[in-house]
Amino acid sequence: MRAAVVTAFGQPPRYQQYPDPRPAEGEVLVRVLAAGLHPRVRSGAAGTHYTSDQTLPLVPGFDGVGRTPENTRVFFGGLKAPNGSMAEYIAIPADQLVPLPDGVDDIMVAAAMNPAVSAWLALTHRAELKPGEHVLILGATGNAGQMAIQLARLLGAGTITAAGRNAQALAKLPALGADHAVSLDTDDDTVARRLAQAAANADVVVDYLWGHPTEVALAALTSARTDAAHRLRWVHVGAMAGPTIALPGATLRKADVDFRGSGQGSVSPAGMRAAHRDLADRLPTAGLTIDTLTMPLRDVESAWTANTPTGTRIVLVP
Structure with a gap:
């Protein structure tokens, strides 16, 4: 598959070939539809986040929107390096998949969640x-x-x-x-x-x-x-x-x-999953707004260095 790949900390990821994910028992192969580029993603890709184990190469991306083999549209989050969401496919534990309600936009969810x-x-x-x-x-x-x-x-x-x-x-x-x-x-x-x-x-x-x-x-x-x-x-x-x-x-x-x-470690994985479900359920009526800029995943190097207005979230689409 094609993915954004970090091969050196401090350098933007490059769009290149990467091994296809192989789902383990209890995991689902998800086709990625959109992934947000936010500070948590950048710090993970730079190896500076407090959870980083300095593994390279890695695919950046902490969360995203995708489709399961049954065509269910889902949000997923809490990913751990080296397998991130800025790729065509990703294997996700089934209990981390949050079905999305109809009527909410993939880009908005990827940017806002x-x-x-x-x-x-x-x-x-x-x-x-x-x-x-x-x-x-x-x-x-x-x-x-x-x-x-x-x-x-x-x-x-x-x-x-x-x-x-x-x-x-x-x-x-x-x-x-x-x-x-x-x-x-x-x-x-x-x-x-x-x-x-x-x-x-x-x-x-x-x-x-x-x-x-x-x-x-x-x-x-x-x-x-x-x-x-x-x-x-x-x-x-x-x-x-x-x-x-x-x-x-x-x-x-x-x-x-x-x-x-408040962050990874101070909130349990179960609490994080509950938050994802709570917010997904509220999205159709919450009226949350966020400014977005959509870019193709193949332009990830340009996205990484783009000068966007404060409050605008870049979303990458495979």
Whole structure:
């Protein structure tokens, strides 16, 4: 079969011949219809994701949409290197296949499910968001952040504050459900003041940034809360701004902050599969939106280096 193949970390995959998958017992041979190119795919292909075992060659791709031999259209996710979804075929354990409802588009599902699952797990499994609670989303201008806004609204959040750097993307977030939009593209004092004004009493923070922006936001919120003992559930999902933070011990003494992570390892495989099923069932009525750019799999090298607008997801089609 033809596939995108990574033969050296740090280099884009190439479109070339690759051995056909041979399903093991309990697996199904799926014809791939669409696969999203998102940060989890890139980090896996670069060998920098925390689950990487440095195996080469590998086919990138963490999830996708496909058809079974019985012509059932399915979503599949949670793939492990070296066998990813950016190929004509892939062998998938049967219990990882999620039938898709009629009327949902292959491209939209391939683009949206990864950031949607990321946001869904953070909001439900990790933050245990309750209707009426106040949510702050750090890094809200990216795909996952935009999905977090939409899903927080779907789950009944009372107030949603969206914070990010990209001014053009930030301006679009109220239409997705954000009540407040805070720019992070200014000096620390201004960012801290704006975050404190908009989200001092947040119940949940969904954090795709980490690094310095988290340090500023954490200091701002814990210093401005009306009731310091009211628990703040801080869910770390991504590290787009840096892998570490400096955490003064006094921060943990002056306010009730509950740090949690959300990702592979902090959510069980069964929980991940349940999230896939929950979202697939909701797709026809959820009204989720995402900007997409569809490209043929043979152009994977160009796709890998394409300069797309913030919030646009590339989907590769074999």
